[in-house]
Amino acid sequence: MAMSSEKRIVDFFANDQNQRSKKTLSVDVKKESAQDGPVSQGLELDTGLNLLSTNTDSDKSGVDDEASPNIKHKQSSSKLAVLQCELDRMNTENQRLRTMLNLANNNYHHALQMHISTLMQQQKLTQKTRTGEENEISEEKRARGGVVARQFMDLIGQDRSESNENAQFDANKFDTSKDFDKTTEATMRKVRVSVRARSEAAMISDGCQWRKYGQKMAKGNPCPRAYYRCTMATACPVRKQVQRCAEDTAILTTTYEGTHNHPLPLAATTMAATTSAAASMVLSGSISTTNNSLLGPTQTLIPHLQPTSATLSASSPFPTITLDLTNHHHHPSHYFHKPQPYFHAPNFPNMNQNFMSQNVYNESKLCGLERSGDMVGNVTADPNLTKALVAAITSIMGNVHPQNVTSRNSN
DNA sequence: CGTGTTTGACCGGCGC
DNA sequence: GCGCCGGTCAAACACG
Numbered sequence: 001m002a003m004s005s006e007k008r009i010v011d012f013f014a015n016d017q018n019q020r021s022k023k024t025l026s027v028d029v030k031k032e033s034a035q036d037g038p039v040s041q042g043l044e045l046d047t048g049l050n051l052l053s054t055n056t057d058s059d060k061s062g063v064d065d066e067a068s069p070n071i072k073h074k075q076s077s078s079k080l081a082v083l084q085c086e087l088d089r090m091n092t093e094n095q096r097l098r099t100m101l102n103l104a105n106n107n108y109h110h111a112l113q114m115h116i117s118t119l120m121q122q123q124k125l126t127q128k129t130r131t132g133e134e135n136e137i138s139e140e141k142r143a144r145g146g147v148v149a150r151q152f153m154d155l156i157g158q159d160r161s162e163s164n165e166n167a168q169f170d171a172n173k174f175d176t177s178k179d180f181d182k183t184t185e186a187t188m189r190k191v192r193v194s195v196r197a198r199s200e201a202a203m204i205s206d207g208c209q210w211r212k213y214g215q216k217m218a219k220g221n222p223c224p225r226a227y228y229r230c231t232m233a234t235a236c237p238v239r240k241q242v243q244r245c246a247e248d249t250a251i252l253t254t255t256y257e258g259t260h261n262h263p264l265p266l267a268a269t270t271m272a273a274t275t276s277a278a279a280s281m282v283l284s285g286s287i288s289t290t291n292n293s294l295l296g297p298t299q300t301l302i303p304h305l306q307p308t309s310a311t312l313s314a315s316s317p318f319p320t321i322t323l324d325l326t327n328h329h330h331h332p333s334h335y336f337h338k339p340q341p342y343f344h345a346p347n348f349p350n351m352n353q354n355f356m357s358q359n360v361y362n363e364s365k366l367c368g369l370e371r372s373g374d375m376v377g378n379v380t381a382d383p384n385l386t387k388a389l390v391a392a393i394t395s396i397m398g399n400v401h402p403q404n405v406t407s408r409n410s411n
Numbered sequence: 412c413g414t415g416t417t418t419g420a421c422c423g424g425c426g427c
Numbered sequence: 428g429c430g431c432c433g434g435t436c437a438a439a440c441a442c443g
Contacts (some may be wrong), residue, residue, distance in 0.1 A: 211415065211416090212417085213437095214418085214434070214436080215416090215417070215418075216432090216433070216434075216435095218432090219417075219431090225433090227434070231415095241434090413442105414443095415442085416439105416442095417441090418438095418440100418443075419438080420435100420437090421434105421435080421436075421437100422433105422434085422435080422436095423432105423433095423435105424431105424432090425430105425433105426429105427428105427429105
């Protein structure tokens, strides 16, 4: 079964890429039905006739044509319907298989990260046992080893991003580990991903442990801005800011900054990978091109999710992508009507993925950063990115176990 | 007593 | 140079 399924996926994708050599009936039907909508019913029928006649009925047509055109018409229609059903079924199965593949891929990444982390710790332990004289030499090696391992982890998290190339460049440029750490940290924290969501809780759950290190009153907003840093590992550079929207205090804006330097719980892996990937795309300038790497675990979790706009701003010190999971802007009318999505906070029981999937998708879209005026790019050009961001974040928030959410809960 | 939060002080970037 | 502002630090405090 696995073999045949796999083969189907390959064939299906081959149709997309090699339409000349292998233009199948199902692809043509899909194209036409999606193209014209209600107006094209007659056309759709005619097209079906043509398509079918070329493949199946051509041999008999000479006999039946004059006898009963109506019967043939009906037969063709029913055949078209059958084919469409088959196409739908194939699509569904394809989606399901893609989900499985992405899940396996995600798990593999997670396991790999764990493995690397373990190796790094073992390496540190063995090096600590050496003599002081050797320590002086090994200090540098350890730093470089850590650099390599960290870069490798970045490769996993950031899909061989350009920011990682920057890190490598910086590592060659500076000799001491301290210099490198500073530079790497700066690089890792370059890009921000901001999430706007409705939440009654003080903080949305994202699968990581955070420690609050500051709070400030921001200009133009009566609500204070809270600063958190990741406490899942020492010296993890990831920070986040949490602030309520001035106009609507039900909306919580969470801004993530940086890349984790440690393995994450499964619940947080997708979020981290997605933000990292988004950051990478911003840094590398590939934001407007299709990047399937982002579509890993997300595309099929909420396949109907179609954010309408996404913008990138460089007005703040670092470029920022804002993901808006609220619906207070323009409301897309092409989705089902659902209640307003509220993210479940750690204190809220009954968190489940279905809730998120069902309630968030129709409201989700990426929008511009609040500071308007100097937008540098429009992320809308890459629907994959927008879909990936929304799906990843929503899926994570629905998946988090309370004990993984806040530092208090971890005690 | 250990851990996390609060909050005023401090620092650096930026505009004038 | 000065003031503003966002971000961070760290001592004091709260809590279990």
